[in-house]
Amino acid sequence: MLRLTVNGTVREVDAEPDTPLLWVLREQVGLTGTKYGCGVAACGACTVHIDGVATRSCSLPVSEVKAGQNILTIExxxxxxxxxxxxxxxxxxVPQCGYCQSGQLMAAAAxxxxxxxxxDDEIAAEMTNICRCGTYNRVRAAIRQAAGVTG
Amino acid sequence: MTVHFKPSRRGFLAGSAATAAGLTLGFHVPLVGEAAAQSAPPEVNAWVVVKPDDTVVIRIARVEMGQGTLTGLAQLAAEELEADWSKVTTEYPTPGQNLARKRVWGNFSTAGSRGIRESQDYVRKGGAAARMMLVQAAANEWGVPAGECRAQKGVITHVGSGRSVTYGKVAEAAGRLEAPKDPPLKDPKDWTIAGQPLKRLDTAGKLNGSQVYSIDMKLPGMLNAAIRDCPIFGGKLKSFDAAKVESMPGVRKVVRVGDTGVAVIADTWWRAKSALDALPVVWDEGPNAKLSSAAIAETLKEGLTAEQAFVGNQAGDVKAAIAGAAKVVEATYSFPYQHHATMEPMNATARWTPEQCEVWTATQNAEAALATAVQAAGLPIEKCDVHRLHLGGGFGRRSSSHDFVRQAVLIAREMPGTPVKLIWSREEDMLHGRYHPITMAKMTGALDASGNLVGLHMRLAGQSILASINPAGLQNGKDPATFQGLNSGGAEGVFGYAVPNLLIDHAMRNPPIPPGFWRGVNNNQNALYLECFVDELASAAGKDPLEFRRAMLGKSPKHLAVLNAVAEKAGWGTPAPAGVHRGLSQHMGYGSYVAACAEVRVEADGSVKVLRIVAATDPGHVVNPQQVAAQIEGSFAYGLSAALHGEITILDGKVEQENFDTYPVIRMAEMPRVETIIMPSGGFWGGVGEPTIFVAAPAVLNAIAAATGKRLRNMPIKTEDLRRV
Known part of the structure; x- marks a missing residue:
């Protein structure tokens, strides 16, 4: 059994050590707000925070999450x-289909x-998550608003 | 969005039989079993349910995939219903329920930018009829004429006495009344809910992880499946060695899926996929094992000059015009395969027993999904149903083929009674797309001595989507959809330019790569070929691209109006910022008129930066302007992604790109500013989700030509073609 701290709660999960954190969250912990998009850390739909750092969970073996690290998901x-x-x-x-938005929000929060x-350049440099609906300009506008900056 | 899961259709079937025999309006969309069905809130009619607490549930036949149709259709029904918008919610009927009620909700297909334009009439009438019935029920209760009662924001008031009652109190009585035939509709100028920039109804759940997408489906006892279908088009599954993976963690079964695929069923999807990755598989590579993009291109090139071609639009004598021209301009263009790359990969959950089959999935056409499920289940249609879950993107992929539903049902048949969720990996999704068809065009233009376009031959060569997906839609072999936006008349997409001698024809060449409807469909390449070539002709004639177009659009005022609008807002004819160049494009498709002006900068290393897009659309009527703006913005992301990056290539019978690392798409850093001009002129209903995508790539390519003097005629744009250092 692995022990993970997810959204402030300690969870015990039964998963092979090489299982990506994404699938542990979705299938063992039962939190499906974090999405699968590519499995190779290319799209960002799976972004969560680990001790505050935006992390693409689809490519992170769960065994690499250290005991006591705080995993924060969209939930x-x-x-x-x-x-x-x-x-x-x-x-x-902002959202259209919304599938990427959990990852967009978690990336933006970090x-x-x-x-x-x-x-704007710093936003574009950090916000590399893919959105196929094309919400990028509204994502940027919303980040600006939350940050209290104007473009 | 409320989605009701029900473990059994038996209650529904019993209920619908009773309904068919008796009441015409007393039908309830069932919840869980018969008891729940009996306690369900009363329908006023098929479109409107009002609960005792005054919550209004509007039934949505088309599907929401991000394009805002769910909110727009609810606005239209709520407008006529005189509902309190803050109390409006929505729900999807199933295709099984639609069939059982003689398709009372009409067509479920959500493609071709049809969601609103092709259902607005009966959805509005549904709302209007429900309002009239609610008012009549209140009037009956009060013993006054309905004409003395007014409905506003979900409250009915008797004008004379001031008595009032909310919809929820009279809904049950209203549902027993006879429905008015052909209720009158409001003039759009009197709209207060429709036509307004209201917030979407489906946002909250997308901000906290609670929105359930198809891939998130959970059922008690559910297992998960990962699949590998033969990656070579036309190939088959020869053999696999299940013994090698059967003892891996969580694995329950390894199953053959039809003639072409193999799937692993496990307790979790990750375990299923891990075992699938370890599974030895041998393919029968079939007849296309050596097929390559180069060979496909040769097939299309042959079509550019072939004698036989289907004629799509013809006027005058183009051969004579070209022979007698003062100047002849020729150019050959091409447009490659594109992948939809929806963010949510294809997936479906199915439960099969010898008695019934249920599917939960993300589909753009639940009726087509049901037809696919029925075939795979080997059961009568009334024993099957499809429950719609939220889509993580559609763009045409989830209407082109329900191959994932077929597979899910076939897999579930191996585990009778157990629900199984099939999820495609991104790689599986990319290798088994329904790709934007590949085409080429040979353009020949004839200019007279004054630089007027007197003849145009547009020879298209390439793939027909209908020939693959719906051969019954062909007309004596011709695929009319290959001429989207190039028609001589009709309401869908008219070629706007007045050219006295015109021939637009299509040499159909169908490589064995499955094509599909990809946002914009054939308008994408048709607009690209035509609008880039019009710029080439203007250049050859020594004329300004805007003036050259204007001179040919005198009899197409709506085409001209959107073009003028973008030219004016973009500042066409005034100097652009240093190093910035502009390009124009216009087109008509899915009933709407669209135009764009792009501003780009091309760096010395050949990289292209699209800085600003001004886009105009005249869709006739606008139901939610801020969502129309969102669709326009998104259409440029999708269209520019194709222009800047999108290309699926074939090697050894298989797609070479397997994930976003080899199939790049546009990200925020490349996204231009998009300024929208929404200019509905009334009198018709055009689409919104797709049309502006048509003008994205040609406007940018025309701006690149203005910037560099280089005319790119093959998509996607390649930096090395523009490098100056």
Whole structure:
């Protein structure tokens, strides 16, 4: 049994050590807000935070998560969708299909935690998550709003 | 979005039989079993349910895949219903329920930008009829004429006495009334819910992980499956060595799937995939084992000059015009295969028993998914149903083929009674797409001494989607859809330019690569070929691209209006910022008129930066302007992704690209600013989800030509072709 701390709760899971964290979260922990998109850390749909760092969970073997590290998923970003980014996302009606948006939000939350007032170039450099619906401009606008910066 | 899962259809079937025999309006979409069905809130009609707490449930036949149709259709029904928008929710009926009720909800297909334009009439009437029935029920209760009652925001008021009642209180009585035939509809100028930039109804769950997508489906006792289908088109499964993986963790069964695939069923998907990766498989490579992109290109090239071709649009005598021209311009273009690359890979959950089969999936056409499931299940249609779950993108992939549903049902048949969720890996998804068809075009233009276009021959060569997906749709062998946007008339897509001698024809060449409907479909290459070549002709005639177009659009005022709108807003004819160049494009498709002006900069190393897009659309009517803007923005992301990166190539009978590392797509850093002009002129209903994609690539290619003097005629744009250092 592996012990993981997910959204503040310690969970015991039965998974092979090479299982990607993504699939442990989705299938053993039962949190499906984190999405599978590519399996090779190319698209960012699986982004979670590990001790605050945005991490593409599809390519991280669960055995590499160290005991006591805090894993934060979209379900734990805020208790009631009250994170400034979630509110800004709602204001800008950002999601279309929405499949990538968990990853977009988690990437954006890590960005703002590290850089509270990012420039547009800094946003584009950090926000490399793929969105096939093409919500990029609204994602950027929502990040700006949450950060209190104008483009 | 409320989705009701029900473990059995028996309650539903019994309920629908009773309904058919008796009440016409008393039908309830069932919840779990008969008891739940009996306690379900009353239907006013097929489109509208009002719960006792005044919550309004609007039934949505088309599907939401990000394009906003769910919210737009709810706005249309709520407008006529005079509903309180804050109390509106939605739900999907199943295709089985639709069949049982003689297709009361009409067509479920959500493709061709049809979601709103082809159902707005009966959806609005559904809302209007429900309102009239609710008002009548209140009037009956009060013993007053319905004409003395008003409905507003879900409340009915008797004008004379001031008495009022909410919809929820009279819904049950309303459902027993006879439905009015052909209820009158509001003039769109009086709309207060439709036409407004309302927020989408389906956002909240997408911000906290609670939105359930098809890939998130969970059922008690469910197993998971990973599949590998023969990666070589036309190949088959020869053998596999199940013994090598059967003892791996979680593995339950290794099964053959039809003639071409093998799947591992395990307790979790990751364990199924791990075992599949370790499974020795031998393929019968079939007749295409040596097929390559180069060979496909040769097949198409032959079509460019072939004698036989299907004629799509013809006027005058183009041969004579070319023979007598002061100047003849020729160019050959090509457009490669593209992959949809929906963010959510194909997947479906199925449960099969000898008595019934249920499927839960993300589909753009649940009725087609049901037809596929029925065939795979080997059961009568009334014993099968498909439950719609949210789509992580569609773009045409989930309407082109329900191969994933077929596979899921075949796999579930190996485990009777146990639900099995099949998920394709990204690699499986990329290797088994329904690709944007490959085409080429040979363009020949005849200019007179004044630089007027007097003759145009557009010879298309390439793949027909219908020939593969729906051969019954061919007309004496011709695929009319290959001429999208190039037709001489009709409501879908009219060739706007006045050219006295015109021939547009198509030499069908169908390589054995499965084609599909890819956002914009054949409009993509047709607009690219035509609009880039029009710029080439303008250049050859020594004319400004805007003036050259204007001169040919005198009899196409709606085409002209969107073109003028983008030219004006973009500042065409005024200097662009230093190093920035502009390109124009216009087209008509899916009933809408669209145009774009792109501003680009081409660096010395050949890299292209698209800085700004000004895009206009006239879709006739607009149901939600901020969602139309979102679709326009998104269409440029999708279209520019294809222009800048998209190319699926074939080697040894198989797709060479397997993931986003080899099939790059546009990301935020490459996304231009998109300024939208939404200019509905009324009188018709055009589509929104696709049309502006048509003008994305040609506007950019025309701007690149303006910037560099180099005319790129093959997609995608390649940096090395533009390098100056």
């Amino acid at each position: 734990g970003l805020s208790p009631d969708s009250s994170h400034a980014l979630q509110k800004a996302w709602l204001d800008h009606d 960005l703002l935690a590290a850089n509270p007032k990012p420039t």
